[in-house]
Amino acid sequence: xxxxxxxxxxxxxxxxxxxxxxxxxxxxxxxxxxxxxxxxxxxxxxxxxxxxxxxxxxxxxxxxxxxxxxxxxxxxxxxxxxxxxxxxxxxxxxxxxxxxxxxxxxxxxxxxxxxxxxxxxxxxxxxxxxxxxxxxxxxxxxxxxxxxxxxxxxxxxxxxxxxxxxxxxxxxxxxxxxxxxxxxxxxxxxxxxxxxxxxxxxxxxxxxxxxxxxxxxxxxxxxxxxxxxxxxx
Numbered sequence: 196x197x198x199x200x201x202x203x204x205x206x207x208x209x210x211x212x213x214x215x216x217x218x219x220x221x222x223x224x225x226x227x228x229x230x231x232x233x234x235x236x237x238x239x240x241x242x243x244x245x246x247x248x249x250x251x252x253x254x255x256x257x258x259x260x261x262x263x264x265x266x267x268x269x270x271x272x273x274x275x276x277x278x279x280x281x282x283x284x285x286x287x288x289x290x291x292x293x294x295x296x297x298x299x300x301x302x303x304x305x306x307x308x309x310x311x312x313x314x315x316x317x318x319x320x321x322x323x324x325x326x327x328x329x330x331x332x333x334x335x336x337x338x339x340x341x342x343x344x345x346x347x348x349x350x351x352x353x354x355x356x357x358x359x360x361x362x363x364x365x366x367x368x369x370x371x372x373x374x375x376x377x378x379x380x381x382x383x384x385x386x387x388x389x390x391x392x393x394x395x396x397x398x399x400x401x402x403x404x405x406x407x408x409x410x411x412x413x414x415x416x417x418x419x420x421x422x423x424x425x426x427x428x
Contacts, residue, residue, distance in 0.1 A: 199245040200266045206244075209234055213267065217276035228356050228388035229336025230277065231287040234263060238292055252290060254316045257360065260288040281353045287336060295319050305401060305423055315362065321402055325422060328396035333428065334368045335359050338388040343380035355382055359392075395427045 204210040213232060220230055242249030252259040268283040270276065280286075295301045295317055303318035339355040341348040348354050355375070357368045369389075373382040400422045407420065 196245070196248050196251075196262050197266050199248050200263055201270075203241055203244055204234075204266075207235075207237065207240065210270075213270070214274075214276060217271060221277045221279075226388050227279070227285075227336075227390055228338035228353060228385075229285055229287050229358050229390045230280065231289065231335055231390070231392075232267060233289045233291050236290050236292050238294065238296065253292070253295070254314065256290050256317060257315055260290050263288045263290065282356075284356055284358070285336075285353055287358050292317055305421075320399075320425075322399035322423075323402055323404065324397055325400050326398035330393050330395050332391045333359065333365055333394045334389060335392045336390040337369055338385045339373055339382035340385055341375040341378065341380050342383050343375065343378050346375060346378045346380060348375050348377050351385075392428060397425045397427055398422045399425055 201210075204213065213234070216232055217230075220227065236252055238249055238253055241252060248259070248262075264283060264286050267288065268280075268286055271280055271286075301317070301319055303320040334357075336356060336358045338353055339357065340351070341355070343349055355373075357373075359368045369384065371381075374380065375382055401420055404420050
């Protein structure tokens with residue numbers, strides 16, 4: 196699968212964009228615990244190149260991102276794209292599909308029962324935005340050091356880092372009760388390596404609400420529509 200990923204990135208132009216993104220990181224004077232890359236994926240082109248990997252990306256995007264992470268790490272080290280990069284865990288990959296298959300199973304509708312959205316895969320959702328919050332910051336990644344001076348993890352290397360994953364809360368990335376996996380001593384965040392991003396909370400409601408606002412009733416049974424919250428990151 197790693198070979199297929201490399202071939203796809205080369206053919207789609209994603210490899211060239213990746214190199215340019217690496218150059219921006221390498222030229223930056225800021226210190227990073229995590230290097231974040233957004234990779235556009237055309238599911239149709241990927242499925243034609245390798246059906247197994249195409250299906251994997253659509254239905255297991257978090258695990259598929261790990262394959263891209265491995266390929267990107269090898270590329271960075273082989274081509275010396277980012278001198279400051281030390282470990283593969285410092286790379287955060289966000290797969291962004293250009294579209295999804297036009298099938299009902301890929302449409303997320305909170306008005307349809309049963310709610311069978313337990314898998315962490317891609318869905319398309321359409322609705323009406325009824326409220327928007329202000330843009331605030333959230334932590335994309337952070338580095339922690341062991342407070343025990345004799346512990347190898349107290350050194351200035353990237354052995355203990357936390358990276359934000361889709362669906363995770365802020366406390367999953369930054370807390371004060373993390374402990375060292377080697378000696379069980381408390382971990383302390385190295386603040387100068389914290390990586391921040393923008394997030395916005397949006398309230399949406401199903402487009403079916405328009406039917407209830409037409410000003411007339413019909414013989415269908417009554418239904419209830421409730422807004423749902425989305426986090427844009």
